[in-house]
Amino acid sequence: MDFAYSDKVEALRAKLQDFMDAHVQPADAAWKDEVEAGRYPMALIDGLKAKAKAAGLWNLFLPALKADEPGTRLSNLEYAPLAEIMGRIYWSSEVFNCNAPDTGNMEILHMFATPEQRSRWLVPLMNGEIRSCVGITEPGVASSDPTNLQTTIIRDGDDYVITGRKWWTTGALHPNVKFCIVMGLSDTRPEADPHKRHSMVIVPMDAPGLTVMRNLPLLNHFSPEGHTETDFDHVRVPAANILGEEGAGFALAQARLGPGRIHHCMRSIGQCEVALELMIERALQRKAFSRQLADYANVQDWIAEGRMEIDQARLLCLRAAWMMDTHGNKAARVEVSAIKVAATRLQTRIADRAMQVFGAGGLSNDTPLAFIYSWGRALRFIDGPDEVHLRTIARAEIKKRQGANRSTFAEQGVKAPYQKPAAE
Numbered sequence: 533m534d535f536a537y538s539d540k541v542e543a544l545r546a547k548l549q550d551f552m553d554a555h556v557q558p559a560d561a562a563w564k565d566e567v568e569a570g571r572y573p574m575a576l577i578d579g580l581k582a583k584a585k586a587a588g589l590w591n592l593f594l595p596a597l598k599a600d601e602p603g604t605r606l607s608n609l610e611y612a613p614l615a616e617i618m619g620r621i622y623w624s625s626e627v628f629n630c631n632a633p634d635t636g637n638m639e640i641l642h643m644f645a646t647p648e649q650r651s652r653w654l655v656p657l658m659n660g661e662i663r664s665c666v667g668i669t670e671p672g673v674a675s676s677d678p679t680n681l682q683t684t685i686i687r688d689g690d691d692y693v694i695t696g697r698k699w700w701t702t703g704a705l706h707p708n709v710k711f712c713i714v715m716g717l718s719d720t721r722p723e724a725d726p727h728k729r730h731s732m733v734i735v736p737m738d739a740p741g742l743t744v745m746r747n748l749p750l751l752n753h754f755s756p757e758g759h760t761e762t763d764f765d766h767v768r769v770p771a772a773n774i775l776g777e778e779g780a781g782f783a784l785a786q787a788r789l790g791p792g793r794i795h796h797c798m799r800s801i802g803q804c805e806v807a808l809e810l811m812i813e814r815a816l817q818r819k820a821f822s823r824q825l826a827d828y829a830n831v832q833d834w835i836a837e838g839r840m841e842i843d844q845a846r847l848l849c850l851r852a853a854w855m856m857d858t859h860g861n862k863a864a865r866v867e868v869s870a871i872k873v874a875a876t877r878l879q880t881r882i883a884d885r886a887m888q889v890f891g892a893g894g895l896s897n898d899t900p901l902a903f904i905y906s907w908g909r910a911l912r913f914i915d916g917p918d919e920v921h922l923r924t925i926a927r928a929e930i931k932k933r934q935g936a937n938r939s940t941f942a943e944q945g946v947k948a949p950y951q952k953p954a955a956e
Contacts, residue, residue, distance in 0.1 A: 533851065533854055534878070535850040535851075536848065537613060537628050538610070540610070541610050543613075543662060544592075544604075544606075544610075544614060545613055545617065546591075546813070547587070547588075547589065547739045547854065548589055548614055548617050548618075548628075548786065549617055551583070551584065551587060551589055552617060552618075552620070552621065552624065555580055555583055555627075556621055556624045556627060557621065558704070559576055559690050560621055560791050562576055563576055563623055564729070564897075567756045571756075572705075572706065572707050572756045572757060572836040574707050574708070575628055577627065579814065580627040581626070581627055581628075581629070581660050583627075583820035584627050584628050584629075585602070585660065588604060588658075588945070589604075589628050590602055590603045590604065590628060591603025591604065591628075591629050591630070591638075591658060592604050592606050592611055592614055592628060592630055592913065593606070593611050593630050593635050593791070593795060594606075594635075594638065594642065595607050595608060595857065596642060596643075597806055601906050601943060602658055602659055603629070603658070603659060607853075607857045608768070608791065608794065608853035608854075608856045608857050609850060609854050609857050611795075611798070611853070612794075612849060612850055612853045613798075615795055615798030615799050615802070616628070616798050616799065616801050616802040616805070616846075617802060618630060618799060618802065619798065619799025619801065619802030619803050620802040620803065620805065622799075622803065622900070622903060622904075622907065625706050625799065629658070629660045630795075631701055632702065632792060632795065632796065633664065633665055633666045633792070634657060634663060634664050635791070635792060635793070635795060636666065636788045636791070636792040637657065637664045637666060637788070638654065638657055638658060639715055639787070639788060639792075640713070640732075640775065640784055640787060640788040641653060641654040641657070641775075641793055642654065642856075643787060644775055644776040644784060644787075644932050645775070646772070648772060649734065649772075649773075649775070651733060653710075653711055656710075661708075662708050662709070662710040662711075663703055663706045663708040663709045663710065663757075664703065664709060664710065664711050664712065664713070665701050665702060665703040665704045665706075665709055665711075665712045665713075665737075666701070666702075666712065666713045666714075666715075666735060666736075666788075667683075667698035667701050667712050667713070667714040667715065667762060667764075668681070668698070668714075668715045668785065669694065669698060669699055669700045669701065670682060670683060670698055671697060671699045671761065672698060674698070676916060676917050676919070676920050677780065678715070678730065678781075678785065679726040679727065679729075679730075681715060681716060681717060681730060682696060682716075682717060683695065683696025683697070683698065683714065683715075683717065683764065684696060684716055684717045684718070684720065685714070685716040685717065685718045685720065685730075685731050685733050685780070686720075687718070687771065688768075690770065690771050691768045691769060691770060691771055692718075692733055692768070692769055692770075692771055692773065692774065693766055693767065693768050694714055694716060694733065694741075694764045694766075694767040694768075694769065694773045695764055695765065695766050695767070696716060696764050697745075697761065697762070697763050697764065698714065698762045698764070699748060699759075699760070699761040699762070700748065700760075700761075700914075701744075701757050701758070701759070701760045701761070701762045702755070702757070702758070702759050702902070703757045703758060704737070704757075704758045704760040704762055705744065705747060705756070705757055705758030705760060706757040706758065709737055709757075710736065710737055711734050711735060711736050711737060712734075712735045712737060712762070713732055713733070713734055713735075713775065714732065714733055714734075714735050714744075714764065715730055715731070715732050715781050715784075716730060716731065716733070716781075717729055717730055718730060718731035718778050718779060718781070719779060720779075726783045728779040728780075728782070729779065729781075730779070730781030730782060731768060731774060731775075731776075731777075731778045731779060731780065731781045732774075732775040732776065732780075732784050732785070733773050733774050733775060733780050734769070734773040734775060735764070735767060735769055736769070739767050739768070739769060740765050740767070740768070741764060741765040741766050741767040741768070742760070742762065742763070742764055742765075743762070743763045743765065744760045744762050744764050745760070745761040745762065746760065747759065747760050748760065748761060750907075751904060751906035751909060751910070753902075753906055773886050774921060780803075780939065786861075786862075787861070790856070790861035790864070790865070790868060791856070791861065791864075792866055792915055793868050793872050793915045793916070794849065794852055794853060794856070794871065796872070796875075796876075796911055796914065796915060797845075797852075797871045797872060797875040797876075798849060798853075798881045800845075800875040800876060800878075800908065801842060801845055801849060801875060801913060803879055803883075803900075803904045803907070803908070804838070804841075804842050804845070804875075804878055804879055804882045804883075804904075805842060806837075806900060807879075807882045807883045807885075807886040807901060807904050808835070808838040808839065808842065808882055808886070810886055810890070810899060810900075810901065811834065811835065811882075811885060811886035811890075812826070812835055814886075814889050814890050815831050815835070815889055818889075818891075825889060831889060832887070834885040838882050838885065841878050841881070841882070842882070845871065845873075845874050845875050845878050848867070848870060848871045848874055848875075849871045851867055851871075851877065852864055852867035852868050852870070852871045855867045855868075856868070865924060866924060866925055866928045869920075869921035869922075869924040869925050870921070870925055871915075872915065872916070872921050873912075873921045873922060873925075874914045875911075876908055876911035876918075877907075877908075877912065877918070878908075879904060879907070879908030879911065880908040880909050880912075881904055883901055883904040883905035883908055884905060886901050886904075887901050887902070887905060908928065925945050
């Protein structure tokens with residue numbers, strides 16, 4: 533495993549950083565002003581997207597990108613340091629057409645879309661002409677176990693009828709959103725295989741019966757593009773809108789979520805770097821009790837621990853990316869789960885320390901720290917809660933220990949744990 537950045541990646545990092553410095557960072561204040569006024573800053577975003585596309589900084593996340601498709605084909609390992617740079621300004625990924633949930637939807641459409649679906653949905657999505665969302669999580673069940681999902685997708689002649697309610701549908705209020713990929717129950721028989729009862733279907737956002745009920749606040753912050761609760765009241769779509777095969781929802785979800793999970797982690801590391809940098813700057817600027825905050829041992833410990841933890845998380849993220857590139861998404865499942873837990877927990881931990889150094893100002897929107905903290909906390913649920921990923925890691929470790937070649941305590945020369953003698 534050689535995680536040194538290649539000359540190609542170093543050149544792209546420099547190019548992307550120059551673009552961020554010249555175009556994105558100067559637009560940050562205007563973006564926030566628009567959002568605080570209740571408007572999504574489409575004119576600003578569209579202008580930056582045109583510049584990014586012309587600069588060749590477009591669709592950087594898709595290893596299977598074809599030669600005739602717009603963008604630059606990169607491996608997961610090559611994309612990781614670029615996503616980290618984008619993550620430093622949390623809204624910037626859309627500028628490069630590398631934002632969730634569109635990346636996950638592009639990946640799944642790239643793998644499973646029919647020619648008609650590619651033409652209608654994937655091509656404009658890859659060109660940045662439209663946006664999309666995904667409806668999986670539901671308010672009425674524990675959605676961390678997707679077998680619980682109750683929204684129904686029932687075949688009726690030449691159509692499918694979708695009935696149910698989803699929430700945390702990110703992007704449903706974006707001005708350019710045109711469709712939602714919905715996962716639901718297509719086989720309602722209780723005795724059916726629980727992992728073959730669900731399907732995914734493409735639902736146009738203007739379909740009759742689809743209603744965005746409300747924009748859910750995330751730790752009391754509203755996202756301008758929305759994290760919505762969305763109702764599907766007998767929404768009817770053509771049978772041709774089914775994605776893949778009926779009953780293949782679980783397989784499609786895993787194909788979609790694997791890369792998306794690690795993209796979040798890549799960006800998370802960039803946000804951790806921002807929090808650490810802000811903490812250091814504040815510690816050097818502020819005095820308390822006649823001393824700079826940077827002179828206090830506990831602040832120095834926070835700085836040192838932050839540097840070590842970020843570098844550790846980055847290496848774990850690169851390892852997961854390397855595993856996906858060399859052995860496939862399925863083989864990297866444990867590594868992806870590990871970085872998903874490690875990076876998101878780290879984000880809240882480092883942001884919390886930085887907020888403490890800033891004092892009460894760290895709780896305001898005068899710095900990005902409040903967002904970094906709240907988004908890090910949200911990431912511990914997004915694409916699966918910590919507990920699900922810890923379960924995946926633990927099961928893999930237990931399975932290794934239960935392997936045929938494991939040695940006993942006696943073979944290792946270790947005294948076995950006390951066992952109560954059997955009753956005579």
